[in-house]
């Protein structure tokens with residue numbers, strides 16, 4: 354396997370400081386592992402002797418299982434943790450839990466928590482203790498979900514060039530991210546990766562779930578307190594945020610409080626679940642009205658490019674953010690490919706941060 358750059362990151366907490374070489378290294382490493390996964394024997398000895406612990410303090414189906422499968426395919430030993438049957442129920446703290454796994458010889462901790470910042474806090478503690486442990490953020494509150502955005506990127510780029518998936522393929526493509534942007538860590542990580550590619554990223558959602566602060570979110574500007582726009586007054590407003598940055602091109606981010614301008618001529622549409630577990634107030638009239646205004650349906654896709662593809666990180670609430678028939682239609686839906694890509698991408702991440710540890 355030939356990789357473009359030397360990987361120096363110990364932890365993967367956020368994509369905010371990823372540069373194009375980082376993305377391309379992940380994409381090309383994942384492509385190599387996708388080839389491994391197509392073999393009869395889908396296992397390589399790369400991480401023999403390495404211990405990978407999945408510390409999921411919040412529920413997961415895809416992320417946890419694909420990290421565990423990825424670790425097993427790389428011949429690592431795996432430890433998993435379920436809060437309800439763990440010593441957390443006896444009052445042990447999160448940090449003491451992490452220290453317990455450290456004492457067992459864990460080399461890589463894959464951490465999900467409902468509070469933003471927990472993976473970073475544990476990574477900082479591991480560094481303070483001068484352990485060589487790596488921390489991978491598997492989703493922290495509404496902050497980030499970097500491995501999800503990387504597998505989304507791999508899925509899209511592989512569709513455009515299966516042999517050489519790379520960031521540059523997305524330059525000038527139009528990508529719409531629709532739904533509950535405010536509470537979505539998937540959206541936040543994807544904004545970093547997709548804007549780094551030079552794609553136009555169009556966010557669309559109701560004003561309560563897409564406050565104006567996203568116009569400057571994470572792009573190096575002061576984020577103004579999220580005063581929601583008044584419906585009607587701001588609809589169809591496009592707020593471009595253009596930064597020089599060190600990406601291939603300037604970051605292009607647009608906001609829409611109506612879905613139509615976001616979908617117009619889009620090449621890819623990413624729809625998101627309403628993150629009800631993070632909604633502290635009543636932000637929507639009804640699920641039915643939400644689906645009518647923002648649900649992705651066959652009819653709505655007619656606004657997009659004819660070969661448009663639809664992504665969803667899962668889990669899906671059928672009939673809310675996407676119509677059930679569309680979700681199952683392989684002509685449009687990339688949802689199962691996203692899950693499949695997850696294993697190769699997570700193998701790549703474990704390999705890149707873990708191969709020096711054996």
Ligand SMILES: N[C@@H](CC(=O)O)C(=O)O
Pocket residue numbers: 492498538539625626628666667668
């Ligand atoms: N599974 C993703 C998206 C979702 O739950 O809607 C996450 O954990 O962020």
Ligand SMILES: NC(=O)OP(=O)(O)O
Pocket residue numbers: 412413414415416417492501666667668
């Ligand atoms: N996409 C995602 O993170 O799914 P899970 O919550 O099932 O891990």
